[in-house]
Amino acid sequence: MTHSPNRDTLERWAAGERIAPLPAREGAAPPAISFEFFPPKTEALEAQLWACVERLATLAPNFVSVTYGAGGTTQERTHATVLRLVRETALTPAAHLTCVGATRDEVDAVARRYWEAGVKHIVALRGDMPGGAAYAPHPGGYDFAADLVAGLKRVADFEITVAAYPETHPQAISPEADLDNLKRKLDAGATRAITQVFFDNDTFLRFLDRALAAGIKAPIVPGIMPVSNFGQAARFCASCGTSVPKWMESLFEGLDDDIETRRMVAAATTAEQVRILQANGIDEFHFYTLNRPDLVYAISRILGVKPVGTGVGAK
Numbered sequence: 001m002t003h004s005p006n007r008d009t010l011e012r013w014a015a016g017e018r019i020a021p022l023p024a025r026e027g028a029a030p031p032a033i034s035f036e037f038f039p040p041k042t043e044a045l046e047a048q049l050w051a052c053v054e055r056l057a058t059l060a061p062n063f064v065s066v067t068y069g070a071g072g073t074t075q076e077r078t079h080a081t082v083l084r085l086v087r088e089t090a091l092t093p094a095a096h097l098t099c100v101g102a103t104r105d106e107v108d109a110v111a112r113r114y115w116e117a118g119v120k121h122i123v124a125l126r127g128d129m130p131g132g133a134a135y136a137p138h139p140g141g142y143d144f145a146a147d148l149v150a151g152l153k154r155v156a157d158f159e160i161t162v163a164a165y166p167e168t169h170p171q172a173i174s175p176e177a178d179l180d181n182l183k184r185k186l187d188a189g190a191t192r193a194i195t196q197v198f199f200d201n202d203t204f205l206r207f208l209d210r211a212l213a214a215g216i217k218a219p220i221v222p223g224i225m226p227v228s229n230f231g232q233a234a235r236f237c238a239s240c241g242t243s244v245p246k247w248m249e250s251l252f253e254g255l256d257d258d259i260e261t262r263r264m265v266a267a268a269t270t271a272e273q274v275r276i277l278q279a280n281g282i283d284e285f286h287f288y289t290l291n292r293p294d295l296v297y298a299i300s301r302i303l304g305v306k307p308v309g310t311g312v313g314a315k
Contacts, residue, residue, distance in 0.1 A: 030304035032284040033059065034094075034221075037291055038067040039077035048291055049081070055293035057091055058307035059300050062284075065123050065161070068096035075110070086118050094161060095119055098127025099148050103140040107148070111155045121159040124148045124190065135171065146181065149188040162186065164193035164220050166207035170241035179214050186218045193218065194286045197225040197242050201276050224274060225288040226295040228266035231256075267295055271302045278303060 035056050040046035053064070066081045078095060085093040095114050097107065111122065126145040129135055137143040142151055145162055152158050162185040165178055172178035182193060198204050204222055211220060227233040230252035237244050251269065255262045274285055285303070287296045 030306070031278060031282070032062050033300055033303070033305055034061045034284075034286045035064045035296065036067065036223075036286065036288050037064060037081070039081040040291070041077070045291070052289060052291045052293040053085070053089065053091070055297055056289065056300075057089060059297065059305050060308045061091070063092040063094045063121055065094040065096060065286075068098050068125070068127070079110070079113070082114070082119055083117055092121065093119055094121035094123050094159075096123045096125060097148070097152075098125045099137065099142040099144065100127035100129060100135075101138060101141075103138060104142055104151060105140075107142060108151065108155050111152055111158070115156040115158070120156075121161070122152055123161045123163075123194075124152060124185070125163055144181070146184040146188045149185050149190050153189040160190040162190040162193050164195045164207075164211075165241070166195050166198050166204045167241055167243060175210075179210060179216075182211070183214055183216055186216060191218060192221060194221045195223045196240055197223050197237070197288060199227075199245055199248060199273070200243065201273060201280070203243075204277070205280060219284060221284045221286045222274075222277060222282060223286050223288060224270065224299075225290075226266045226270040226299065227252075228259075228262045228295065230262075263295065267298050270295065271299050274299060274303060 037049060037052065040049045056064075064085065066078050066085070068075065068078050082093045082095045085091050097110060097114075099107070102110075114122065124145055126135065126148070142148040149160050149162065152160060162182070164182050165172070168175045168178045169181075172181070186193065195204065195207075208220060225233070227248070230249065234244050234249075236242075248269065251265050252262060255265070277285075287299070289296050
């Protein structure tokens with residue numbers, strides 16, 4: 001059974017009107033991009049990470065960030081990964097740093113190590129307690145991310161990125177309080193915010209409107225995560241307060257054992273999400289890579305980002 005265009009559509013076509021596609025504006029520069037990696041736990045995962053770095057480095061991202069485990073549990077692995085990025089690649093690394101599990105002096109010492117090693121960009125986060133425990137500031141430590149931002153600025157003139165939550169941080173007392181907290185982090189010296197993952201573009205665009213009304217003028221960059229394993233993504237989103245739309249669950253239904261189709265669905269849905277954001281004027285994207293490059297590479301190309309080299313390059 002086929003479906004013909006309805007009368008309204010035919011009348012628009014007859015008048016020469018077409019539904020516009022979503023290519024980048026002719027002559028416009030592609031959006032800025034950045035990538036997030038996590039430090040590897042094993043030799044096999046380390047090889048996977050560096051294969052990911054090698055592939056995505058050809059896209060010349062603005063920066064790449066390296067995560068920090070709950071309670072600072074990956075501190076040394078994060079540090080080693082960031083330093084290797086400095087030594088062996090032409091990329092600009094940003095190190096995640098949290099308030100949890102350390103005194104101010106200890107956090108400041110880590111920050112100074114980064115600065116002396118040539119790492120000038122920090123992603124400053126409150127952080128989570130190990131084992132999912134309720135958050136409690138460390139005695140003698142920085143209480144919250146805004147305090148950490150101010151402390152880092154006293155250590156050195158870091159570029160600082162902070163987190164934003166379009167759907168509100170799960171532990172915030174209200175959306176308004178969460179937005180106030182974001183403004184405090186930016187007023188303390190942060191230069192941009194990157195959002196928690198989201199799948200509903202309207203949620204993000206409404207959040208931008210609210211932020212602007214609250215007097216926030218710093219860039220708020222959408223955090224984008226391609227989803228090819230729906231069950232895994234749904235569990236992660238449940239833990240961080242991100243809603244997962246029913247249409248996404250439906251798209252992946254019955255594909256548990258069909259990896260290739262899942263990957264095609266992931267590429268299509270994420271590409272659609274970022275192209276619609278691009279059509280709404282968003283010109284910067286931060287991708288949560290999960291240390292897997294192929295989907296992120298493809299989506300970046302759809303955004304108009306072209307490779308500039310064949311590898312990580314020499315310093």
